[in-house]
Amino acid sequence: MNFLNEVTLRYPDAVSFAPGRPYDGFFDTEQIFRQVRGYLDHLVEQGSSPQQIRTAMYQYGPTAGQIREIVADALRADEGIDVPAESVVVTVGAQEAMLLVLRALVAGPQDVLLVASPCYVGITGAARLLDIPVTAVEERDDGLACADVEAAILAERARGRRPRALYLVPDHSNPSGTTVPERHRAELLELAHRHGVLVLEDSPYRMVSPGPRLPTLKSMDRNRTVVHLGSFSKTVFPGARVGFVVADQLVADDTGRTHLLADDLARIKSMVTVNTSSLSQAAVAGTLLAADGRISELNTAAAAYYGDAMRATLRELDARLPAARREALGVRWNEPTGGFFLTVRVPFRADNAALTRSAEDFGVIWTPMAYFYPDGGGYDGIRLSTSYLTPAGITEGTARLARFIEAEAEAVTAAAARRP
Template sequence: MAGRHLDDNARRAQEGLDPVLVDFLEGVESASAANRAAFDRAGLKQGGPSLSGPPDTATKILNRGWAAPLAAGPLAGLVRPGVEPAVVRAAGRAGLPTVVSALTPHPLTSLTAAGDGPLWLRMYAFRDGGMTERVAARAEDAGFAALVLALGPQDGAAPAPTAEDTRLRLSGAAGWADLERLRSASALPLLVAGVRTARDASRAVDAGADGLVIDRLEALPAVVAATTGGRPVLLDGGVRRGADVLVALASGADAVLLGRPVLDALLADGETGVTAALDGLVRELQAAMTFTGTASATEAHPGILRMAPHPVTVPAPAAAAPTADATPATPPPDGAAGALRRTDLHACVADPVLDTMTFLNEITHRYPDAISFAPGRPYDGFFDTELIFTHIRGYLDHLAAQGRTPQDIRTAMYQYGPTAGQIREIVADSLRADENIDVPAESIVITVGAQEAMLLVLRALIGGPDDVLLVASPCYVGITGAARLLDVPVTAVEEREDGFHSADLEAAILRERARGRRPRAFYVIPDHSNPSGATLDEPTRRELLAVAERHGVLLIEDSPYRRVSPGTPQPTLKSLDRSRTVVHLGSFAKTVFPGARVGFAVADQRVVDADGRTGLLADELARIKSMVTVNTSSLSQAAVAGALLAAEGRISELNSDAAAYYGDAMRTTLRRLDACLPAARRDALGVRWNEPAGGFFLTVHVPFRADDAALTRSAQDFGVIWTPMNYFYPQGGGHHALRLSTSYLTTADIEEGTARLTRFIEAQSTEA
């Protein structure tokens, strides 16, 4: 896959380079970070029926045919002088143009003779006023197809640090006067780079620009809307995969420029490397077009995007005096009266973390015959509908035994009930019996699943613009999603290959404080975590507590998988907590009744108000909850409470059969993976996985990019579904790993599913 090869090129290109040049290249790459994030955010939708033939990548720019909407270059300054002929030859063989620098040491005629593709010349603001005219004339005489002038300080446009002699020939960043001078000096088509706003686009067009080059994907719609007369708009920066090219085209670009990928390929493998990089990107573009059902590059449109990589903007109407029969000058985005602009909604609606589960659901429904290792939910075989009524009746009998009247019981079931919950005492007894967590009932809040508990805790703890939440990464998307809804800054603390290290948390705390921010809490799933399946040993748990106490940071302990795992679990952080450092979150979704949606938060931290009065953090959570869900369903609480009462509070006994089943499912999956991919074979492929002793999840590391496109191929061609691990990295990562959930499958499903999965891994690894 070209994307992976390009990443490898980037690494190898820096080997042996002067450190100054390495820093220069990293600066160029960092300028593309916004585009990379936007590409990752957008994604592509699978299209309708398969195309009748291979998709057509050809396009026409400035009346010249290109084999694909890609142009090689511009190279980042003069990092490696004299390399242009190799790039020109490679691009020409691919039927693609090349953008070369006016500072090239090669005669322009030798460059046009080197390859068959169109050549564009990148111009600068020269100190010598006549140089612009002379260089433009030489380009025209040599047969160049266009000129490109970058306005302002463009990332990667200036010569590299090794070219001090050429710097002396330049007057600095080009401005509008330089554009006008160049326009008057040459009849060649002129493209203006550095345009980022609709206003600049209009000004450039008015000054005679025949096309525009922008370096921000998010600015494409506004710039395209302001560009008239069929002038092409090209995107420069951040493209690493063929899917990125299609996203850019769907967002309004006519083509993309490939500067850093071409330079990396050249430095890594010379002309052969450039050929491989360009050919690979074209193949990936064709694959992306096939996936979306896009017959030709010119037919790409926003409808193939899973979500917009940019704010959806609507040009403001021209100012005019209102009249009685006036109609809006600009309709809503979809043309329907009363439609909302997405830019008027909270930014979280466009966040990819809110879209990940939707995409998984789409894949699952689209391929119903595929075996799915994606759902992290309990196995249906342990549910008995009649038990719902048995548990509710058990709770009602419990109320009657406590002396409640029929009227009291009716009110408890039919009315809203206390915001903090009506089964807090029963939950407190269960925590003492099963988890050695001894807290008063008033320190517990019963919530609508653990998800609401996360929302309440974050809203209570994060009080200022400098407050930040730390999370173990990879991380459950529910906590990062809740943080996004509340505009809570999140900093990831990466889990190492051998597990989480408390020293990494301490280092993260110190870094955040050095930045002027206040770390308030650290979220972690200590037991069989979602998504990695990792478990913290007891020494690490005690070290985490010591770090948190030392720095005044709370630990948010999430514990959904402890009692659905075989064997004796490690002690909870809360049971080891002697300084009220831990906020413990729990859920009965995995252990009792998923559909009841009952969770809880143990928040026994003291809160002191301005008058010196002391309460509990649980009281503050209940106040927030009163404005969110008012209370948790009384009927759901009754069903859960009845189950707890029947087991005398011991969920460990209530779930003994289920825990054994889940443990066997995990062992079966690991055994089948080992049989299908023996150690020697997986070593050769570069495949490995961890071996959790319980829980629902394990992680498989693979040599290819395990993204949405790979998942779709896995479901469509091999009949097996999994979850990309990159969903769970809040600050990027996990691109070469996938999560398997073993909880929802039968033994037969696991055996067939692992066989299908290994066939997919073999095929994808061989092609990578």
Template sequence: MSGGDIDIQQTGAGTLDDTLDDRAGPRPEPAAGGAGLRKEDLHASVSSPVLDTMNFLNEITLRYPEAISFAPGRPYDGFFDNEQIFTHIRRFLDHLAAEGSTPQDVRTAVFQYGPTAGQIQDVLADSLRVDEDIDVPPESIVVTVGAQEGMLLVLRALMGGPDDVLLVSSPCYVGITGAARLLDVTLTAVEERENGISCDDVEAAILAEHARGRRPRAFYVVPDHSNPSGTTMDLKARHALLDLAARHDFLVLEDTPYRLVSPGTPLPTLKSLDRERRVVHLGSFSKTLFPGARVGFVIADQRVVDADGRGGLLADEIAKIKSMVTVNTSSLSQAAVAGALLASDGRLSELNTDAAAYYGRAMSSVLAGLDRTIPADRRAALGVRWNRPTGGFFLRLEVPFRADNAALTRSAQDFGVIWTPMSYFYPEGGGEHAIRLSTSYLTTAEIEEGTARLARFIAAESAAAR
């Protein structure tokens, strides 16, 4: 995250700036209207705490490199092979040739700017059909720079005026709340219950927004092993949410990064159950293939009709916006992703069998480590508890003390363990007494030592809070 920082090298004589300061005397403050800018004149989003969260975690990680970190929701590096990239790209180039592309066509496909909406939609549509039972035309898919760009583009397309509102679960992935703040989109949080989101709560929020004269445009949800709390919607709740969307005329933004890297048979996606085109599906290959590709996609098969009655797809409108943001998604990255899909006949679930088993074991190891280091009688006395996700990368742990940045700093400095404050994920405040643990990136040995350190930290903070 600090790749753009400039490192000014120092010598025994000091920096060049020091020498100039000695000669010229004190440097004056920038004059108003000159190069100096006032933060209050910038967009309000740059002062949002949401945009500072990752920077703070990165700073803590760099400051305490020996600490074991349960913070990053990253895939495990052990599944990556340097030669995979070349194999995947070569397979896609061979595929293009087999489909009748000339050598010049193939060169253009990887070296030139590509179509804004992407150039691997046919491959993606085939994969979605065989692996997820999502049957949509290729033209309804927009290939994006990760799911994060997809969120930004979809919000920009859907939110047409100041009275349009985005509903989100709370706690919620910071990427969607950050995108909303960048675009000045009004957010309304729907508090998550112990077992996930309740459709009754969503409906109550919708009715309240209507009473305020506002229009709930969409509801964002991660139905499978959500980030940050790890909850999963059951099948009944999925059908109920789709019925609710039809009754109250809003869209569901479905984000699904963890379902194919979790053990067991996943529940159907909301999009595969969608019969009225109520779901805009956000997909990503960051967890299922590799995050360095930065390739995601949006399925937007909703019809859009203009004032003259002419129609098209929401995907077309999203592509127009993308043309002014990133122009197109990297052709080489698309080639690598498509090559991997072709190699597995589109079955990402089978390609990720080993990864899903690994992440399942990692989650089980963290839960076992917590059980061992904070046994039932001890956690009852402390007022500590945690949920038990069946997959994904994250779980939620509640503590009797304030789990803020100051506590995180003490945890890293004095106990050598890093975690993420859950308060980062509450768009309207909350979560001050809970932490998020990521289970994906650590080895079994690191998990064992890390949970022991975490238990000692929790005991010390709980005693201090009494």
């Protein structure tokens, strides 16, 4: 990521398909004040005194979060996830949620984390910080296959290790853009329950994607197999840095008494960040209250915009590299129906050197897919983020990208012809 930032700063006029962040046009600085005011009014309606409200806003708050009832209500209204507020921990973004969950679940060197590959670098980075072994399960074109997950579980057990959890982004994943079909979701839950492996479900792109949504794994969960990681960065605003985790699993302490996994996460959080910013929680809570918990309705316009951006990118790619031409070059891409990302496969090594050539000679920036492969590989892949660009930027950026791909493919062909 540091390299990407460096390239972006070095070539400020380049069109960048790299940032996986929301479009700035949906944010209005005045709405922050309305959001906070909405939460303060809610506290008054709930009977809080001026002193209690002042304390709630200015002092250290509950470690597990002061808005978790509101978050739980929103999950019930919008996602069909029906869990008690006590199972929710409000975190500093979903990134802290990942760190807390891994720290709570992994007890020793024999424990291993399974991840979909390619994989979001935040989870593998957290695992590295905690010295947790990571085993990659290669994604297929339609996401993880249950047979591949089970084979990885059995292989790890044969090595004397314990697969503790499986991390995946089932909806419009980062980086590949794939979505796990509904039929595979039920199979995956059954498989995880049978093998005693928890599923860490991370779905930040659901509410910013157009069209019907598949059910979350957590809403389908009948055996408390799923730990659900959530974020308001894509739906409310990234700067709030508010995420959450739903951990309703029952765990036993040294005396045999049971408690919620969420309690363990809160204890760990108390030693890491103490609590999530009260001001940030207030802004998020005010947004949720104003929408009656239905973030999906609040994000209707944003989801339509991102859907249009994805379709425009695919349309422009097809116009610049028609089917016959890309077949001749050995180029292909997937066609996500939502989310921020799609993957382009190319016939050359798409590494940092290629990215530098792309930025310097063609004025277009993208993300090498190799960053997202825990076991190495992915050097034929380019990740394009479609969320942050205007329609004009997409048109110009895809034109530049197509010229870059053509030039690199021709260079590979020429080099092969020169070899004896």
